[in-house]
Each structure stands twice: as structure tokens, then as C-alpha cells.
Amino acid sequence: MYKRLKVDRPRIKKKLFPRIKKNFLRLIGGFIDGSIYFSHKRGKKSKVRGFSRIKNIVNFLEKRERFTLQTIILTAGVLTSQLIWTDFRFHMVILLAVASYILSTWSLKEDIKKIEWLLLFILPVLFTASLSLFYFLLPPRWIIRLTTTAFFAVGTYAILLVENIYNVAVQRSIQLLRAAQSVGLLLTLAVIFLSANVIFSLKLPFILNFLLMFTVSFFLALQSLWSIKLQKKLSAELLIYSLTVGIGIGELALVLSFWPIENASFSLLLSASYYALIGIIQQYMAERLFLNVIREYIIVFVFTFILTFLTTRWGG
Numbered sequence: 001m002y003k004r005l006k007v008d009r010p011r012i013k014k015k016l017f018p019r020i021k022k023n024f025l026r027l028i029g030g031f032i033d034g035s036i037y038f039s040h041k042r043g044k045k046s047k048v049r050g051f052s053r054i055k056n057i058v059n060f061l062e063k064r065e066r067f068t069l070q071t072i073i074l075t076a077g078v079l080t081s082q083l084i085w086t087d088f089r090f091h092m093v094i095l096l097a098v099a100s101y102i103l104s105t106w107s108l109k110e111d112i113k114k115i116e117w118l119l120l121f122i123l124p125v126l127f128t129a130s131l132s133l134f135y136f137l138l139p140p141r142w143i144i145r146l147t148t149t150a151f152f153a154v155g156t157y158a159i160l161l162v163e164n165i166y167n168v169a170v171q172r173s174i175q176l177l178r179a180a181q182s183v184g185l186l187l188t189l190a191v192i193f194l195s196a197n198v199i200f201s202l203k204l205p206f207i208l209n210f211l212l213m214f215t216v217s218f219f220l221a222l223q224s225l226w227s228i229k230l231q232k233k234l235s236a237e238l239l240i241y242s243l244t245v246g247i248g249i250g251e252l253a254l255v256l257s258f259w260p261i262e263n264a265s266f267s268l269l270l271s272a273s274y275y276a277l278i279g280i281i282q283q284y285m286a287e288r289l290f291l292n293v294i295r296e297y298i299i300v301f302v303f304t305f306i307l308t309f310l311t312t313r314w315g316g
Helices: 016-028 052-060 063-081 086-107 122-135 142-171 177-201 206-229 236-256 263-285 291-311
Strands: 036-039 044-047
Touching: 063 086, 063 122, 063 142, 086 122, 086 142, 122 142, 122 177, 122 206, 142 177, 177 206, 177 236, 177 263, 206 236, 206 263, 236 263, 263 291
Parallel strands: none
Antiparallel strands: 036 044
């Protein structure tokens, strides 16, 4: 009687995979909120929010709190390097140097651009490495360990403050720049002294003394001279002056390798030489180089040289 009409109903395609994908992203959102996934309709990548939860955790701390946390972590690492097995101490120094760079980039992550990724972190890394190596030369006494550790903690925090001022001063003028340059130079001299002491204590051939002191002095001079004008690009002038300082300190280390000189005298003379060279070039770049300024730097170098000459045991 009645004909049954067949109606073609459109099949509803269940989007199972997008639902699973959405739930999966929601599941891992407790740790990482979002990711990069593929659109299976067109085969193109779609960008979604990336790692916002991690960013929130990183941005939760204020800059001073990050400085404090980094100082605590590195100080604990330096102290631990003296308590572990001797065979693993050098590996610990490398680990601390790498950690110093990573933590410094995290602490100073705002507005870091181009050459700042290199120049801002030369001093923190070399300070950590040089003091960690110098630690091995000290007597194993707790009073010396704690004193050196306290010096490292204060120096690390001061370096972070200095680098933060440099980072801000690249973008705009800041009144604390002169003070940061003075503190930065003082800490740089400490790195030169510690590095020279470690290198000379190894009793290496004179050519290696030259190469090592040249490398350390070149990179430290690069940052010290860059801090005067805080240029956004590496200029030929900056590289030439840094090479001049590096070659000068390296050649002096080469000559002193043939002297019957003590570690402390060797380190002190190289530090005074670096201070005189870098000071004169800095004043020249800042257009404040006068005769009395040159005289002051030369007096410091000559006095240190005479003191080193008189304390050297020439009779064997």
C-alpha cells in the first residue's frame, strides 16, 4: 500500500582524531600549555600558544630574585666541586661554566640582542671558571673554603648587577654606568689574577702560556672596551684594541715564563699590565685621555714591575 521512501541521510563524520588531539593538549597543558600540531585537512602547520606555562614560571621571579637564585646555585656548585672526587673536579668546572652562561641568560633575558649574547656573559663565565680552578690550589681547610665561597658569591652577584646595567644602558642612558664600569674593571682584574695564577701553576710550555693568556685577555678586553660605548655591533676598532691588549698580555706571559718568578708575582704583574693597557685605551675611547692619566697608569705598572723584579730569586 504505502511505499517506503528511502531518504539518504548525510553521514555525520565523527572527528575522532581532533577530539583526541584536543584532549591530549589539554592533558599535557598541566605542564606545557600548548604545542605545535599539524592540520590534517591541509597538511600545514598551525601555530598555537607555545610553552606559556613554562614562561609563566620563568617570569614569575623578579630580576633581583633571579640574581639571588643564580648566585646560590653557582655558589653551591663551586663548594660542591671541592667535596667530590678529584677525577670529576675538572668536569665539574666545565659544568659550572656552562651553567653560568645559561643562568646568566635567564637572569638577564630582557632585551638581549645580537652581540650582547656574547659580550654580556664573558665576565660571568670566566669568573666562575677561573675561581673554580683556583679553588684547587688552595689548602683543604674549611675557613679558606668558606672565605673563597663568600668571595665568589659576592662577586657573582656584583657581576650580574654590572651586566644588568650594561644591558639597560644599551637601550638608554643610565647614571650608574660609570660605577658599573669601575666595578666591572675590578672584577675583570680579579679574573686576570686568578687565571694567570692557575695557568702559571700548571708549569706549561711558554707557548701555551702565551696562547692561554692571550685568549683570556682578549675576551675580557673585548667586554671591557665594549662597555665604554656599548655599541650594537662589533666594530673593527674594538677588535683591534682587544687584540692589542691580548697580544701584549700574552707576550708578557711568554717572557715571564723564563723568569724564576713566583705564582703571585706572575699574576700580579700581568694584572697590573692589563690594568694599564685597558685603562689607557678606555680613556682614549671615552676622549678623556690626558697626560696625567697616562702618568698614573704608567706609575702603577712600573711600581709593580719593580716589586716583581726585587722579589724574584735570581740566584736559583
